Amino acid sequence: MLKNLAFTTLSLLFLVSCGGGMIGGQYQENLKRLDEAHGYCDNPVRNIKKGSLRYKICKDKEMAAGADGIVDDELNLPFQDLLNRDRENKGTFALTYNRFLWEASLDAVSDYPLRNIDSQGGYLETEYIYEEGLTDKRCIIKIKITSTELISTGVSPNIICQNKIEDGWVGDKKPYTNESKQLTLLILNKANQISQQDQ
């Protein structure tokens, strides 16, 4: 049994070192996904031994960071903003998404009119955007905030374009992967700036 497991492990590590996408690909992405599913400290793949000092400190850090994952510099009285909500924050509701990512997304598409804004669900969508002198193509940007934390996977933009064929508009079926990535980076950078200014 021991020999079989050791052989299997060494074989896997060898395949990983060969750089094959089949083995080892998306490992970091999967780690982050498992962090979201189990929590960073309880992610079984991270091998943080339950009951250990490392585990306790990890859990305490997690609580100190709160739902958004950011440790505020300033100490506030317990629950004062909840208790004083009616007096100080009339109309405030619990956000199900990260507000820095939301504000950064609004800023990123500020030059375009918006067709759909769901401020409770963290979703926005522009009107169709047209290029001057290019009357047979139009695009739309959709952005969904998917996390309460300021993390790189917390925003999901989607760019959809259509071509005009005869009198109808037809999707061009292009993924616009690079453009979406660039938009993601722009939003993340802006969100980071806003969060730093907010502290």
Place this chain on the structure above:
Amino acid sequence: MIKFNHERIKKMKKLILMVSSLAAAVFSTSAANADVSVSGSYGLHMITGGNTTGGDTTTDNVSTTGTMFLQGGGVAFSLSTATAGGMSVSAGAGITLDSNDNASATAATGLSAVTFAADGFSITVGEIDIVGGDVGEVGNVAGAEVDEGGYGAGAVDSATGIANTEGYGFNASTTVAGATVSLGYLMDYANSGINNVETASGDYASGLSIALPVGSATVTLATATQSGTLDETTTGGTISMPLEGMTVSAGFQSTDETTDSTSYGIAISGSLDADTSWAVGYQSGEQGSNSSTKTEAKLSRSLGGGVSVYAELQNTSGYTSGSVGTNIAVGTTVSF
């Protein structure tokens, strides 16, 4: 009609080039070269229940329904380095006074495991928890402090997979066709030392876990088995998915042992705002003719500056060798 602004797009591209490296620096998780970092935390807790398990242990006072005050903390040293090829090597050590159990002395811990990791894999060698040993136990959302209240959970706490999950061995993980595959092997789960092992111990355990994305959900299937002094095998799975801003998890576990046991649980967690988190969990266990349930709820609030406060409730019902009831813990923890 809405137009693209070419000048803005050019500026945007320049900005994107600039922020790409900045964002990589901000969100990168790669290990720094040859780094020794120090972190710590401290906790102060107040616990009530049926028979708090600490404090005065003299015969006349051992059964108490009083309120328990408990505090402790730890300092952790994290040691890490990275090779030119991008592989990180890390280990850790620490000094601690147990913050969630009755303790009479501080202790030095750690240095008993080392982890080698790269972009596509990780392997930990030394004192470990075996992969798959606690699969399916999703309902335990509260911390360990509330357990000190003294009310027991009986079958829930005994239906927890194979009996021996800790020992000297290795856990390794990588991805295969998009799924995260982890396997582990304990060369001696009954070892008396934590820095060595003898391969002919006869007390072995092995585990295998496969986690894969299914739509927006993450599904984990795992099994662990031990042989030697006791022959036991546990098999189970969990599914976790985001739902309406919350995270919902469900798990199941079945163990083939002297008296077979099964356990299932469900947990829901979410946030009230950027600093306030909550979680509710339910775990049911059955072993032989005995069965019991445990319901836990937790509310925690980050106050800033590394300080947080929490309240936890744990209610047990069904069979237990002690008594069932409600344990409550409130307290504060500080992260340094």
